[in-house]
Protein backbone atom coordinates (compact mmCIF):
# COMPACT_ATOMS: atom_id res chain seq x y z
CA UNK A 1 0.00 0.00 0.00
CA UNK A 2 1.40 3.37 -1.01
CA UNK A 3 1.93 6.08 1.62
CA UNK A 4 1.00 9.54 0.32
CA UNK A 5 2.20 12.96 1.42
CA UNK A 6 -0.20 15.90 1.88
CA UNK A 7 0.01 17.28 -1.71
CA UNK A 8 -0.48 13.76 -3.11
CA UNK A 9 -3.58 13.25 -0.94
CA UNK A 10 -4.98 16.50 -2.30
CA UNK A 11 -4.32 15.44 -5.93
CA UNK A 12 -5.93 12.07 -5.28
CA UNK A 13 -9.00 13.77 -3.80
CA UNK A 14 -9.43 16.05 -6.78
CA UNK A 15 -9.06 13.22 -9.28
CA UNK A 16 -11.54 11.07 -7.33
CA UNK A 17 -14.16 13.85 -7.40
CA UNK A 18 -13.86 14.07 -11.20
CA UNK A 19 -13.75 10.32 -11.79
CA UNK A 20 -16.71 9.52 -9.55
CA UNK A 21 -18.60 12.72 -10.41
CA UNK A 22 -19.14 13.64 -6.77
CA UNK A 23 -18.71 16.90 -4.86
CA UNK A 24 -16.08 17.43 -2.17
CA UNK A 25 -18.94 17.70 0.34
CA UNK A 26 -20.10 14.22 -0.68
CA UNK A 27 -16.58 12.87 -0.18
CA UNK A 28 -16.49 14.52 3.23
CA UNK A 29 -19.83 12.90 4.07
CA UNK A 30 -18.41 9.52 3.07
CA UNK A 31 -15.27 9.99 5.18
CA UNK A 32 -17.19 11.22 8.23
CA UNK A 33 -19.73 8.42 7.88
CA UNK A 34 -16.90 5.87 8.09
CA UNK A 35 -15.62 7.56 11.26
CA UNK A 36 -19.09 7.71 12.80
CA UNK A 37 -19.62 4.00 12.09
CA UNK A 38 -16.35 3.17 13.79
CA UNK A 39 -17.31 5.32 16.79
CA UNK A 40 -20.79 3.76 17.01
CA UNK A 41 -19.30 0.27 17.00
CA UNK A 42 -16.83 1.18 19.71
CA UNK A 43 -18.85 3.33 22.10
CA UNK A 44 -22.26 2.49 23.63
CA UNK A 45 -25.28 4.68 23.03
CA UNK A 46 -25.09 6.71 26.28
CA UNK A 47 -21.56 7.93 25.45
CA UNK A 48 -20.99 11.67 25.44
CA UNK A 49 -18.71 13.09 22.75
CA UNK A 50 -16.91 16.44 22.90
CA UNK A 51 -15.98 17.36 19.35
CA UNK A 52 -13.40 20.09 18.70
CA UNK A 53 -13.56 21.34 15.12
CA UNK A 54 -11.09 23.48 13.23
CA UNK A 55 -12.05 25.67 10.29
CA UNK A 56 -10.82 23.56 7.35
CA UNK A 57 -11.99 20.23 6.02
CA UNK A 58 -10.83 18.36 9.10
CA UNK A 59 -13.21 20.59 11.05
CA UNK A 60 -15.84 19.85 8.40
CA UNK A 61 -15.39 16.12 9.07
CA UNK A 62 -15.96 16.81 12.78
CA UNK A 63 -19.22 18.65 12.05
CA UNK A 64 -20.55 15.80 9.90
CA UNK A 65 -19.54 13.24 12.53
CA UNK A 66 -21.46 15.29 15.11
CA UNK A 67 -24.55 15.35 12.88
CA UNK A 68 -24.47 11.57 12.36
CA UNK A 69 -23.88 10.77 16.03
CA UNK A 70 -26.76 13.08 17.05
CA UNK A 71 -29.03 11.28 14.58
CA UNK A 72 -28.12 8.03 16.38
CA UNK A 73 -29.09 9.42 19.79
CA UNK A 74 -25.59 10.05 21.13
CA UNK A 75 -24.96 13.07 23.35
CA UNK A 76 -22.70 15.49 21.54
CA UNK A 77 -21.15 18.86 22.36
CA UNK A 78 -19.45 20.69 19.50
CA UNK A 79 -16.85 23.45 19.79
CA UNK A 80 -15.50 25.36 16.82
CA UNK A 81 -12.04 26.74 17.54
CA UNK A 82 -12.06 30.06 15.73
CA UNK A 83 -8.37 30.80 15.36
CA UNK A 84 -8.62 32.55 11.98
CA UNK A 85 -11.19 34.33 9.78
CA UNK A 86 -10.68 31.76 6.97
CA UNK A 87 -12.89 28.72 6.63
CA UNK A 88 -13.32 26.07 3.93
CA UNK A 89 -16.58 25.96 1.90
CA UNK A 90 -17.40 22.41 3.05
CA UNK A 91 -16.85 23.46 6.64
CA UNK A 92 -19.34 26.32 6.16
CA UNK A 93 -21.90 24.08 4.47
CA UNK A 94 -21.81 21.56 7.30
CA UNK A 95 -21.79 24.24 9.97
CA UNK A 96 -25.07 25.55 8.57
CA UNK A 97 -26.55 22.02 8.51
CA UNK A 98 -25.54 21.26 12.07
CA UNK A 99 -26.85 24.56 13.43
CA UNK A 100 -30.36 23.22 12.85
CA UNK A 101 -29.79 20.44 15.40
CA UNK A 102 -27.66 21.86 18.22
CA UNK A 103 -26.07 25.01 19.57
CA UNK A 104 -22.48 25.10 18.46
CA UNK A 105 -20.08 26.74 20.88
CA UNK A 106 -17.16 28.86 19.74
CA UNK A 107 -13.70 29.08 21.28
CA UNK A 108 -11.95 32.33 20.39
CA UNK A 109 -9.64 32.78 23.35
CA UNK A 110 -8.43 30.91 26.40
CA UNK A 111 -11.41 32.07 28.48
CA UNK A 112 -13.78 30.13 26.21
CA UNK A 113 -12.01 26.80 26.78
CA UNK A 114 -14.54 24.67 28.64
CA UNK A 115 -14.06 22.15 31.42
CA UNK A 116 -14.54 18.74 29.83
CA UNK A 117 -16.73 16.04 31.37
CA UNK A 118 -14.63 13.27 32.86
CA UNK A 119 -16.09 10.45 30.78
CA UNK A 120 -16.65 12.34 27.55
CA UNK A 121 -14.83 10.99 24.50
CA UNK A 122 -12.87 13.81 22.87
CA UNK A 123 -12.93 13.94 19.09
CA UNK A 124 -10.04 15.88 17.59
CA UNK A 125 -11.11 17.45 14.29
CA UNK A 126 -9.07 20.64 14.57
CA UNK A 127 -6.30 20.13 12.02
CA UNK A 128 -5.81 17.37 9.52
CA UNK A 129 -3.47 16.82 6.61
CA UNK A 130 -3.57 20.57 5.88
CA UNK A 131 -1.33 21.48 8.83
CA UNK A 132 1.52 23.63 7.49
CA UNK A 133 3.09 25.27 10.54
CA UNK A 134 3.39 24.75 14.30
CA UNK A 135 0.22 25.34 16.29
CA UNK A 136 0.05 28.56 18.28
CA UNK A 137 -2.38 30.72 20.23
CA UNK A 138 -5.68 29.41 21.51
CA UNK A 139 -5.32 26.08 19.65
CA UNK A 140 -2.00 25.48 21.38
CA UNK A 141 -3.45 26.25 24.81
CA UNK A 142 -6.45 24.00 24.14
CA UNK A 143 -4.37 21.06 22.90
CA UNK A 144 -1.92 21.38 25.79
CA UNK A 145 -4.90 21.21 28.17
CA UNK A 146 -6.49 18.27 26.36
CA UNK A 147 -3.18 16.41 26.55
CA UNK A 148 -3.30 16.58 30.36
CA UNK A 149 -6.73 14.88 30.50
CA UNK A 150 -7.33 11.16 30.91
CA UNK A 151 -10.35 11.17 28.60
CA UNK A 152 -10.26 8.90 25.57
CA UNK A 153 -9.17 10.92 22.54
CA UNK A 154 -9.96 9.99 18.97
CA UNK A 155 -8.19 11.95 16.23
CA UNK A 156 -9.78 12.30 12.83
CA UNK A 157 -7.35 11.57 9.99
CA UNK A 158 -4.26 12.64 11.98
CA UNK A 159 -3.70 14.08 15.47
CA UNK A 160 -3.86 17.87 15.29
CA UNK A 161 -0.40 19.36 14.88
CA UNK A 162 1.26 16.24 13.50
CA UNK A 163 2.44 16.67 9.90
CA UNK A 164 2.00 13.80 7.40
CA UNK A 165 5.74 13.85 6.76
CA UNK A 166 8.49 14.83 9.12
CA UNK A 167 10.29 17.68 7.40
CA UNK A 168 9.01 20.39 9.73
CA UNK A 169 8.59 18.30 12.84
CA UNK A 170 10.27 19.53 15.99
CA UNK A 171 9.78 18.13 19.44
CA UNK A 172 8.67 21.47 20.88
CA UNK A 173 5.61 21.53 18.62
CA UNK A 174 2.22 21.13 20.22
CA UNK A 175 0.58 17.93 19.01
CA UNK A 176 -2.54 16.23 20.31
CA UNK A 177 -1.80 12.85 21.83
CA UNK A 178 -4.56 10.50 20.70
CA UNK A 179 -5.63 7.06 21.90
CA UNK A 180 -7.04 6.28 18.47
CA UNK A 181 -6.56 7.82 15.06
CA UNK A 182 -9.04 7.15 12.27
CA UNK A 183 -7.14 7.85 9.10
CA UNK A 184 -8.40 7.90 5.54
CA UNK A 185 -7.26 5.43 2.91
CA UNK A 186 -3.59 4.95 3.92
CA UNK A 187 -1.36 5.63 6.92
CA UNK A 188 0.74 8.76 7.03
CA UNK A 189 4.53 8.40 7.23
CA UNK A 190 4.62 9.89 10.74
CA UNK A 191 2.48 6.99 12.05
CA UNK A 192 5.38 4.65 11.37
CA UNK A 193 8.37 6.47 12.81
CA UNK A 194 9.61 5.97 16.37
CA UNK A 195 9.73 9.67 17.29
CA UNK A 196 6.21 10.52 16.07
CA UNK A 197 4.16 7.30 16.29
CA UNK A 198 3.29 7.77 19.97
CA UNK A 199 0.99 10.73 19.16
CA UNK A 200 -1.21 8.54 17.02
CA UNK A 201 -2.16 5.73 19.44
CA UNK A 202 -3.89 2.79 17.81
CA UNK A 203 -4.68 3.74 14.27
CA UNK A 204 -7.23 2.39 11.84
CA UNK A 205 -7.31 2.86 8.10
CA UNK A 206 -10.80 3.73 6.88
CA UNK A 207 -11.21 3.24 3.17
CA UNK A 208 -13.17 6.09 1.56
CA UNK A 209 -13.07 4.84 -2.03
CA UNK A 210 -10.42 7.15 -3.49
CA UNK A 211 -9.50 6.43 -7.11
CA UNK A 212 -7.51 3.20 -7.42
CA UNK A 213 -6.58 4.15 -10.99
CA UNK A 214 -5.03 7.39 -9.88
CA UNK A 215 -3.22 5.79 -6.95
CA UNK A 216 -1.34 3.59 -9.42
CA UNK A 217 0.03 6.65 -11.18
CA UNK A 218 1.33 8.40 -8.05
CA UNK A 219 5.01 7.82 -7.42
CA UNK A 220 5.67 7.53 -3.70
CA UNK A 221 8.87 7.10 -1.76
CA UNK A 222 7.16 5.05 0.94
CA UNK A 223 5.02 1.94 1.08
CA UNK A 224 3.28 0.02 3.86
CA UNK A 225 3.53 -3.77 3.57
CA UNK A 226 0.41 -5.79 4.21
CA UNK A 227 -0.54 -9.41 3.46
CA UNK A 228 -1.89 -8.62 0.02
CA UNK A 229 1.46 -7.14 -0.98
CA UNK A 230 3.43 -10.26 -0.10
CA UNK A 231 0.89 -12.58 -1.75
CA UNK A 232 1.80 -10.95 -5.06
CA UNK A 233 5.19 -12.63 -5.16
CA UNK A 234 5.09 -15.70 -2.92
CA UNK A 235 5.78 -18.92 -4.83
CA UNK A 236 4.13 -22.33 -4.47
CA UNK A 237 6.39 -25.41 -4.55
CA UNK A 238 6.34 -27.49 -7.72
CA UNK A 239 5.53 -31.21 -7.30
CA UNK A 240 8.81 -32.45 -8.74
CA UNK A 241 11.04 -30.10 -6.80
CA UNK A 242 13.85 -31.47 -4.64
CA UNK A 243 16.09 -30.08 -1.93
CA UNK A 244 18.48 -28.68 -4.53
CA UNK A 245 15.64 -26.56 -5.90
CA UNK A 246 15.47 -24.50 -2.73
CA UNK A 247 19.05 -23.43 -2.34
CA UNK A 248 21.76 -23.87 0.24
CA UNK A 249 22.37 -21.37 3.04
CA UNK A 250 25.78 -20.96 4.60
CA UNK A 251 25.26 -19.25 7.93
CA UNK A 252 28.57 -17.84 9.13
CA UNK A 253 28.94 -16.67 12.70
CA UNK A 254 29.32 -17.67 16.31
CA UNK A 255 32.12 -17.28 18.80
CA UNK A 256 32.76 -18.77 22.24
CA UNK A 257 29.67 -18.05 24.37
CA UNK A 258 27.62 -16.73 21.42
CA UNK A 259 26.83 -19.87 19.50
CA UNK A 260 23.05 -19.71 20.06
CA UNK A 261 22.79 -16.88 17.55
CA UNK A 262 23.97 -19.15 14.70
CA UNK A 263 21.74 -21.96 15.95
CA UNK A 264 18.70 -19.66 15.71
CA UNK A 265 19.66 -18.26 12.31
CA UNK A 266 20.44 -21.67 10.81
CA UNK A 267 17.22 -23.20 12.10
CA UNK A 268 15.21 -20.24 10.82
CA UNK A 269 16.72 -20.57 7.34
CA UNK A 270 15.52 -24.18 7.18
CA UNK A 271 12.10 -23.38 8.65
CA UNK A 272 11.48 -20.77 5.96
CA UNK A 273 12.22 -23.38 3.34
CA UNK A 274 15.89 -23.42 2.34
CA UNK A 275 16.68 -26.86 0.85
CA UNK A 276 19.94 -27.18 2.75
CA UNK A 277 21.79 -25.26 5.43
CA UNK A 278 25.35 -25.35 6.65
CA UNK A 279 26.48 -23.54 9.76
CA UNK A 280 30.01 -22.18 9.51
CA UNK A 281 31.36 -21.55 13.00
CA UNK A 282 34.54 -21.81 15.04
CA UNK A 283 35.33 -25.34 16.18
CA UNK A 284 33.75 -24.87 19.60
CA UNK A 285 30.40 -24.59 17.82
CA UNK A 286 30.49 -27.97 16.10
CA UNK A 287 28.79 -30.10 18.77
CA UNK A 288 26.38 -27.34 19.69
CA UNK A 289 25.20 -26.93 16.09
CA UNK A 290 25.05 -30.62 15.28
CA UNK A 291 23.02 -31.31 18.41
CA UNK A 292 20.62 -28.39 18.25
CA UNK A 293 20.06 -28.33 14.49
CA UNK A 294 20.49 -31.95 13.29
CA UNK A 295 19.02 -31.01 9.90
CA UNK A 296 21.95 -28.70 9.18
CA UNK A 297 25.54 -29.52 8.22
CA UNK A 298 28.49 -27.96 9.92
CA UNK A 299 31.77 -26.63 8.69
CA UNK A 300 34.41 -24.58 10.43
CA UNK A 301 37.93 -23.33 10.31
CA UNK A 302 40.53 -25.23 12.16
CA UNK A 303 43.12 -22.61 13.22
CA UNK A 304 41.07 -21.33 16.10
CA UNK A 305 38.74 -22.93 18.55
CA UNK A 306 36.83 -19.85 19.74
CA UNK A 307 36.33 -17.34 16.95
CA UNK A 308 36.41 -17.29 13.19
CA UNK A 309 39.73 -16.52 11.57
CA UNK A 310 42.00 -17.69 8.80
CA UNK A 311 41.25 -18.43 5.19
CA UNK A 312 37.84 -18.51 3.53
CA UNK A 313 36.99 -20.21 0.27
CA UNK A 314 33.58 -19.62 -1.22
CA UNK A 315 31.42 -22.65 -1.95
CA UNK A 316 28.88 -20.45 -3.76
CA UNK A 317 26.10 -20.97 -1.27
CA UNK A 318 23.79 -18.17 -0.10
CA UNK A 319 25.77 -16.49 2.65
CA UNK A 320 24.38 -15.03 5.84
CA UNK A 321 27.02 -13.61 8.17
CA UNK A 322 27.09 -11.95 11.55
CA UNK A 323 25.05 -13.67 14.26
CA UNK A 324 27.29 -14.17 17.29
CA UNK A 325 30.40 -13.43 15.18
CA UNK A 326 32.26 -11.17 17.63
CA UNK A 327 34.68 -8.47 16.54
CA UNK A 328 38.11 -10.00 17.23
CA UNK A 329 40.71 -8.36 14.92
CA UNK A 330 41.32 -11.73 13.20
CA UNK A 331 37.57 -12.16 12.69
CA UNK A 332 37.53 -8.72 11.08
CA UNK A 333 40.09 -9.88 8.53
CA UNK A 334 38.09 -13.07 8.03
CA UNK A 335 34.93 -11.06 7.30
CA UNK A 336 36.85 -9.07 4.71
CA UNK A 337 37.86 -12.33 3.00
CA UNK A 338 34.23 -13.54 3.00
CA UNK A 339 33.05 -10.29 1.46
CA UNK A 340 35.69 -10.38 -1.26
CA UNK A 341 35.08 -14.05 -2.05
CA UNK A 342 31.28 -13.77 -2.26
CA UNK A 343 29.87 -12.68 -5.60
CA UNK A 344 26.10 -13.00 -5.00
CA UNK A 345 23.87 -11.02 -2.60
CA UNK A 346 24.43 -11.93 1.02
CA UNK A 347 22.78 -11.10 4.34
CA UNK A 348 24.96 -9.08 6.70
CA UNK A 349 23.90 -8.72 10.33
CA UNK A 350 24.97 -7.91 13.87
CA UNK A 351 28.76 -8.00 14.47
CA UNK A 352 29.40 -8.20 10.72
CA UNK A 353 27.78 -4.76 10.55
CA UNK A 354 29.77 -3.56 13.55
CA UNK A 355 32.99 -4.69 11.85
CA UNK A 356 32.02 -2.88 8.64
CA UNK A 357 31.32 0.24 10.69
CA UNK A 358 34.95 0.07 11.86
CA UNK A 359 36.24 -0.61 8.33
CA UNK A 360 34.05 1.55 6.12
CA UNK A 361 36.41 1.19 3.15
CA UNK A 362 35.19 -2.45 2.84
CA UNK A 363 31.59 -1.36 2.26
CA UNK A 364 32.37 -0.79 -1.41
CA UNK A 365 33.30 -4.44 -1.73
CA UNK A 366 30.11 -6.06 -0.49
CA UNK A 367 28.25 -7.86 -3.31
CA UNK A 368 25.69 -5.66 -5.05
CA UNK A 369 22.12 -6.00 -3.71
CA UNK A 370 23.26 -7.51 -0.44
CA UNK A 371 20.97 -6.99 2.55
CA UNK A 372 22.24 -5.38 5.76
CA UNK A 373 19.96 -5.83 8.78
CA UNK A 374 21.03 -3.32 11.46
CA UNK A 375 19.07 -2.38 14.54
CA UNK A 376 19.04 1.41 15.11
CA UNK A 377 22.29 1.44 17.11
CA UNK A 378 24.14 -0.62 14.50
CA UNK A 379 22.76 1.66 11.80
CA UNK A 380 24.06 4.70 13.66
CA UNK A 381 27.49 3.10 13.84
CA UNK A 382 27.40 2.71 10.05
CA UNK A 383 26.17 6.16 9.07
CA UNK A 384 26.89 8.38 12.08
CA UNK A 385 24.34 10.03 14.35
CA UNK A 386 21.20 11.81 13.17
CA UNK A 387 19.19 14.42 15.01
CA UNK A 388 15.74 13.71 13.60
CA UNK A 389 13.70 11.25 11.57
CA UNK A 390 14.10 13.17 8.32
CA UNK A 391 17.86 13.02 8.58
CA UNK A 392 17.69 9.32 9.44
CA UNK A 393 15.63 8.56 6.32
CA UNK A 394 17.96 10.68 4.19
CA UNK A 395 20.98 8.77 5.51
CA UNK A 396 19.20 5.48 4.88
CA UNK A 397 18.60 6.40 1.24
CA UNK A 398 22.10 7.79 0.75
CA UNK A 399 23.61 4.60 2.17
CA UNK A 400 21.66 2.23 -0.09
CA UNK A 401 22.44 4.37 -3.13
CA UNK A 402 26.16 4.68 -2.37
CA UNK A 403 26.75 1.01 -1.66
CA UNK A 404 24.03 -0.41 -3.94
CA UNK A 405 22.66 -2.57 -1.16
CA UNK A 406 19.40 -2.92 0.76
CA UNK A 407 19.06 -1.99 4.42
CA UNK A 408 16.55 -3.54 6.79
CA UNK A 409 16.39 -1.03 9.65
CA UNK A 410 14.82 -3.06 12.45
CA UNK A 411 12.36 -1.95 15.10
CA UNK A 412 8.61 -1.48 15.35
CA UNK A 413 7.52 -1.04 11.71
CA UNK A 414 10.91 -2.20 10.41
CA UNK A 415 11.92 -0.08 7.38
CA UNK A 416 13.26 -1.87 4.32
CA UNK A 417 15.18 0.53 2.10
CA UNK A 418 15.61 -0.53 -1.50
CA UNK A 419 18.55 0.49 -3.68
CA UNK A 420 16.25 2.81 -5.68
CA UNK A 421 15.30 4.81 -2.58
CA UNK A 422 11.84 3.37 -1.90
CA UNK A 423 11.28 2.56 1.76
CA UNK A 424 8.83 -0.18 2.76
CA UNK A 425 7.43 -0.23 6.30
CA UNK A 426 6.31 -3.47 7.90
CA UNK A 427 2.88 -3.97 9.42
CA UNK A 428 3.50 -7.09 11.53
CA UNK A 429 5.38 -7.64 14.79
CA UNK A 430 4.97 -6.62 18.41
CA UNK A 431 7.05 -5.50 21.41
CA UNK A 432 7.25 -9.12 22.62
CA UNK A 433 9.91 -9.44 19.92
CA UNK A 434 12.20 -7.02 21.74
CA UNK A 435 14.21 -9.94 23.10
CA UNK A 436 17.71 -11.26 22.45
CA UNK A 437 18.03 -13.44 19.35
CA UNK A 438 14.97 -12.11 17.46
CA UNK A 439 17.25 -10.44 14.93
CA UNK A 440 19.25 -13.66 14.40
CA UNK A 441 16.04 -15.43 13.44
CA UNK A 442 15.31 -12.69 10.90
CA UNK A 443 18.79 -13.06 9.36
CA UNK A 444 18.19 -16.77 8.89
CA UNK A 445 14.77 -16.18 7.36
CA UNK A 446 16.02 -13.63 4.83
CA UNK A 447 19.00 -15.84 3.90
CA UNK A 448 16.64 -18.82 3.49
CA UNK A 449 14.42 -16.81 1.14
CA UNK A 450 17.39 -15.53 -0.85
CA UNK A 451 18.55 -19.14 -1.27
CA UNK A 452 15.12 -19.97 -2.70
CA UNK A 453 15.72 -17.38 -5.43
CA UNK A 454 13.46 -14.65 -4.19
CA UNK A 455 14.97 -11.34 -5.28
CA UNK A 456 16.80 -9.48 -2.51
CA UNK A 457 13.91 -7.01 -2.18
CA UNK A 458 11.33 -9.80 -2.06
CA UNK A 459 13.42 -11.80 0.43
CA UNK A 460 13.78 -8.76 2.69
CA UNK A 461 10.09 -7.83 2.55
CA UNK A 462 8.81 -11.37 2.90
CA UNK A 463 11.32 -12.22 5.64
CA UNK A 464 10.48 -9.15 7.70
CA UNK A 465 6.73 -9.62 7.23
CA UNK A 466 6.70 -13.34 8.15
CA UNK A 467 9.10 -12.77 11.06
CA UNK A 468 6.68 -10.21 12.52
CA UNK A 469 3.75 -12.48 11.80
CA UNK A 470 5.49 -15.35 13.62
CA UNK A 471 5.76 -12.96 16.59
CA UNK A 472 2.07 -12.02 16.32
CA UNK A 473 1.00 -15.67 16.15
CA UNK A 474 3.19 -16.48 19.17
CA UNK A 475 1.54 -13.90 21.40
CA UNK A 476 -1.89 -15.26 20.60
CA UNK A 477 -0.82 -18.23 22.72
CA UNK A 478 1.68 -16.88 25.24
CA UNK A 479 2.12 -13.46 26.87
CA UNK A 480 4.37 -10.88 25.22
CA UNK A 481 6.97 -10.90 28.01
CA UNK A 482 7.37 -14.68 27.61
CA UNK A 483 8.17 -14.58 23.92
CA UNK A 484 11.73 -15.78 23.22
CA UNK A 485 13.51 -16.01 19.89
CA UNK A 486 13.08 -19.81 19.69
CA UNK A 487 9.31 -19.24 19.67
CA UNK A 488 9.71 -17.16 16.53
CA UNK A 489 11.51 -20.08 14.84
CA UNK A 490 8.75 -22.43 15.97
CA UNK A 491 6.02 -20.18 14.58
CA UNK A 492 7.61 -19.60 11.18
CA UNK A 493 5.69 -22.66 9.98
CA UNK A 494 2.33 -21.20 10.97
CA UNK A 495 3.30 -17.84 9.48
CA UNK A 496 4.07 -19.52 6.14
CA UNK A 497 0.48 -20.76 6.01
CA UNK A 498 -0.34 -17.11 5.18
CA UNK A 499 1.95 -17.09 2.10
Ligand SMILES: NC(=O)C1=CN([C@@H]2O[C@H](COP(=O)(O)OP(=O)(O)OC[C@H]3O[C@@H](n4cnc5c(N)ncnc54)[C@H](O)[C@@H]3O)[C@@H](O)[C@H]2O)[C@@H](O)CC1
Pocket residue numbers: 009013027028031054055056057058059060061083084086088126127128129130131132133134135136156157158184208210
Ligand atom coordinates in the same frame (compact mmCIF):
# COMPACT_ATOMS: atom_id res chain seq x y z
N1 LIG B 1 -8.91 12.25 0.98
C1 LIG B 1 -8.99 12.60 2.21
O1 LIG B 1 -8.09 12.27 2.94
C2 LIG B 1 -10.14 13.41 2.70
C3 LIG B 1 -9.87 14.32 3.68
N2 LIG B 1 -10.81 15.03 4.32
C4 LIG B 1 -10.41 15.88 5.44
O2 LIG B 1 -9.75 17.03 4.98
C5 LIG B 1 -8.63 17.28 5.81
C6 LIG B 1 -7.69 18.23 5.15
O3 LIG B 1 -8.41 19.44 5.05
P1 LIG B 1 -7.74 20.86 4.81
O4 LIG B 1 -6.84 20.78 3.65
O5 LIG B 1 -8.84 21.85 4.81
O6 LIG B 1 -6.80 21.00 6.07
P2 LIG B 1 -7.13 21.18 7.61
O7 LIG B 1 -8.50 20.88 7.99
O8 LIG B 1 -6.03 20.45 8.27
O9 LIG B 1 -6.98 22.74 7.86
C7 LIG B 1 -5.94 23.41 7.40
C8 LIG B 1 -6.29 24.89 7.37
O10 LIG B 1 -5.72 25.44 8.52
C9 LIG B 1 -4.63 26.30 8.15
N3 LIG B 1 -3.52 25.94 9.00
C10 LIG B 1 -2.59 24.99 8.78
N4 LIG B 1 -1.75 24.90 9.80
C11 LIG B 1 -2.17 25.82 10.72
C12 LIG B 1 -1.72 26.22 12.00
N5 LIG B 1 -0.68 25.64 12.58
N6 LIG B 1 -2.37 27.16 12.65
C13 LIG B 1 -3.46 27.72 12.10
N7 LIG B 1 -3.94 27.42 10.90
C14 LIG B 1 -3.30 26.46 10.21
C15 LIG B 1 -4.35 26.05 6.69
O11 LIG B 1 -3.88 27.19 6.09
C16 LIG B 1 -5.70 25.57 6.18
O12 LIG B 1 -6.49 26.66 5.85
C17 LIG B 1 -8.11 15.89 6.07
O13 LIG B 1 -7.22 15.81 7.11
C18 LIG B 1 -9.41 15.18 6.34
O14 LIG B 1 -9.80 15.33 7.70
C19 LIG B 1 -12.22 14.68 4.11
O15 LIG B 1 -13.04 15.72 4.43
C20 LIG B 1 -12.47 14.23 2.70
C21 LIG B 1 -11.48 13.25 2.13
Ligand SMILES: Nc1ncnc2c1ncn2[C@@H]1O[C@H](COP(=O)(O)OP(=O)(O)O)[C@@H](O)[C@H]1O
Pocket residue numbers: 350374375410411412413414428429430431432433434435436437438439440441442467
Ligand atom coordinates in the same frame (compact mmCIF):
# COMPACT_ATOMS: atom_id res chain seq x y z
N1 LIG C 1 8.49 -3.11 19.57
C1 LIG C 1 8.67 -3.95 18.54
N2 LIG C 1 7.69 -4.13 17.63
C2 LIG C 1 7.89 -4.94 16.57
N3 LIG C 1 9.04 -5.62 16.33
C3 LIG C 1 10.04 -5.47 17.19
C4 LIG C 1 9.92 -4.64 18.33
N4 LIG C 1 11.09 -4.67 18.99
C5 LIG C 1 11.91 -5.50 18.31
N5 LIG C 1 11.28 -6.00 17.22
C6 LIG C 1 11.86 -6.88 16.20
O1 LIG C 1 12.72 -7.84 16.81
C7 LIG C 1 13.97 -7.94 16.12
C8 LIG C 1 15.11 -7.53 17.07
O2 LIG C 1 16.33 -7.61 16.40
P1 LIG C 1 17.73 -7.25 17.08
O3 LIG C 1 17.63 -5.93 17.77
O4 LIG C 1 18.77 -7.44 16.07
O5 LIG C 1 17.82 -8.37 18.20
P2 LIG C 1 19.03 -9.36 18.51
O6 LIG C 1 20.29 -8.64 18.21
O7 LIG C 1 18.88 -9.69 19.95
O8 LIG C 1 18.80 -10.56 17.65
C9 LIG C 1 13.85 -7.06 14.89
O9 LIG C 1 13.42 -7.80 13.78
C10 LIG C 1 12.77 -6.05 15.29
O10 LIG C 1 12.07 -5.54 14.20
Ligand SMILES: [K+]
Pocket residue numbers: 058124125126127128155156157158159160
Ligand atom coordinates in the same frame (compact mmCIF):
# COMPACT_ATOMS: atom_id res chain seq x y z
K1 LIG D 1 -7.33 15.91 13.60
